[in-house]
Amino acid sequence: MLTQEDKDLLAKKGISEQQIAEQLACFEKGFPFLKLFAAASVENRGIMLAGEEAQKTYLAAWDAYKEGDKKIVKFVPASGAASRMFKNMFEFLGADYDVPTTDFEKKFFNNIKNFAFYVDLDAACVKNNGKGIEALISEGNYKAVVANLLESAGLNYGALPKGLLKFHKYEDGVRTPLEEHLVEGALYAAGKSGEVNVHFTVSTEHRELFAKLVDEKVAQYAAKYGVKYNISFSEQKPSTDTVAADMENKPFRDNGKLLFRPGGHGALIENLNDLDADIVFIKNIDNVVPDRLKGDTVTYKKLLAGVLVTLQKQAFEYLQLLDSGHYRHDELENIIRFVQQQLHCRKDDIKDMEDADLVIYLRKKLNRPMRVCGMVKNVGEPGGGPFLAYNPDGTVSLQILESSQIDMNDPEKKAMFEKGTHFNPVDLVCAVRDYKGNKFNLVNYVDKATGFISYKSKGGKELKALELPGLWNGSMSDWNTIFVEVPLSTFNPVKTVNDLLREQHQ
Numbered sequence: 001m002l003t004q005e006d007k008d009l010l011a012k013k014g015i016s017e018q019q020i021a022e023q024l025a026c027f028e029k030g031f032p033f034l035k036l037f038a039a040a041s042v043e044n045r046g047i048m049l050a051g052e053e054a055q056k057t058y059l060a061a062w063d064a065y066k067e068g069d070k071k072i073v074k075f076v077p078a079s080g081a082a083s084r085m086f087k088n089m090f091e092f093l094g095a096d097y098d099v100p101t102t103d104f105e106k107k108f109f110n111n112i113k114n115f116a117f118y119v120d121l122d123a124a125c126v127k128n129n130g131k132g133i134e135a136l137i138s139e140g141n142y143k144a145v146v147a148n149l150l151e152s153a154g155l156n157y158g159a160l161p162k163g164l165l166k167f168h169k170y171e172d173g174v175r176t177p178l179e180e181h182l183v184e185g186a187l188y189a190a191g192k193s194g195e196v197n198v199h200f201t202v203s204t205e206h207r208e209l210f211a212k213l214v215d216e217k218v219a220q221y222a223a224k225y226g227v228k229y230n231i232s233f234s235e236q237k238p239s240t241d242t243v244a245a246d247m248e249n250k251p252f253r254d255n256g257k258l259l260f261r262p263g264g265h266g267a268l269i270e271n272l273n274d275l276d277a278d279i280v281f282i283k284n285i286d287n288v289v290p291d292r293l294k295g296d297t298v299t300y301k302k303l304l305a306g307v308l309v310t311l312q313k314q315a316f317e318y319l320q321l322l323d324s325g326h327y328r329h330d331e332l333e334n335i336i337r338f339v340q341q342q343l344h345c346r347k348d349d350i351k352d353m354e355d356a357d358l359v360i361y362l363r364k365k366l367n368r369p370m371r372v373c374g375m376v377k378n379v380g381e382p383g384g385g386p387f388l389a390y391n392p393d394g395t396v397s398l399q400i401l402e403s404s405q406i407d408m409n410d411p412e413k414k415a416m417f418e419k420g421t422h423f424n425p426v427d428l429v430c431a432v433r434d435y436k437g438n439k440f441n442l443v444n445y446v447d448k449a450t451g452f453i454s455y456k457s458k459g460g461k462e463l464k465a466l467e468l469p470g471l472w473n474g475s476m477s478d479w480n481t482i483f484v485e486v487p488l489s490t491f492n493p494v495k496t497v498n499d500l501l502r503e504q505h506q
Helices: 004-013 017-029 052-066 083-094 103-110 118-129 133-138 142-150 177-188 204-225 265-274 291-324 329-342 355-366 411-418 497-501
Strands: 036-039 072-077 168-170 173-175 195-202 228-235 279-283 370-377 385-390 396-401 427-431 452-458 461-467 480-485
Touching: 004 017, 017 461, 036 411, 052 291, 072 177, 072 265, 083 103, 083 142, 083 497, 103 497, 118 133, 118 142, 133 142, 173 177, 177 195, 177 204, 177 228, 177 279, 177 291, 195 204, 195 265, 204 228, 279 291, 291 329, 291 355, 291 370, 291 427, 291 480, 329 355, 396 480
Parallel strands: 072 195, 072 279, 195 228, 370 480
Antiparallel strands: 036 385, 168 173, 279 427, 370 427, 385 396, 452 461
């Protein structure tokens, strides 16, 4: 039962009692596994491989689209703290030894001068310890160096978001991921007026730091690339938080109060829904490279966008034809082929449908948000994969699935997952308006049966946490989805601090 204090808290967050009941029911019954048809691949036509001529066509289509009056936005989820990036170095600080012992620790210290933050870290060491990095290392005081990197008296990198850390060195200075995304935006998302719209989702406690860095740097990049930036921020909404449950699936209470947790990146569908945009690029904050390697990134971002606007244009023409009521049966057959072959949405009994029902079905499948997702060849990185999966209406369509959505106890499904040729690097371009220019309400296209339950603890007590359907998984389940192969060179995430030592980040 909810107390009055509980109800007051719900009202403050903008969460209804019905939502709490629905969330507790999810803990009770869990989430069903998705029914798979096949892993998507180039061979089964689930993943498009654009040849040289097709690439030229799509790149030209994007260049032409940018000359119109449509609004293009680059959307960057950037709220994650970098604490996981420094997990190994936190462990070193707490270890019962004082010199680098693990391979990770040795690599960090052997290459410390190659980090873009080296100069800042050296200055922090001098300020706090009266000695620079080299002097501290020579006397065996390695932990002082790490403390200056991670703790608030130094650079505080252990508590800052990735977007604000110094990643890359240049002759004229260093850059954070936030700055690299500003540069990317200028290179592929500038409209004909030269305006670059970039939207970062940030955490409340770091918003001021993001805004400060933008204020300091934006004029420099605007001048360098001849563009005008429009930078905006939003935060995950409190109304997307989810209630935690105990092991009996009752509300978990911390000192008598309901405990709420952030709903995961799937909550950002609300932030995406609030954008005023026609086309939205989505890419994670840490997947950036220095300028010398940006060529592939820019080319393939434009390619994905060109595929999107080409297919959207065709879908719009078909919707206008259906709305007119003046179509022949052979034209309906063309639309069926488009839905099945280009949008990869298949329906077994489509041949048995009467024309009137067929038109309703085709209209529904065409008139929804569309996304084109880059897929890279699988090299064993963790992450979701591209699949053909069954939808609640019995159709089969392309979906990005996480391993937790797949029944690994079913040998056939496990084999499909393990034999997947590609995985999702979070490289999406989205079309979010209908053919009449109205914004889709993206919340209506979420499959609520695709959330996740994870196990955590609070104050020594175990709890269950509910994550909303992932942003590029269940939150976009009912979108038209197209997969395009992109080269591995476009995927360079930074999961640990030592990833910054990889050639791609030097």
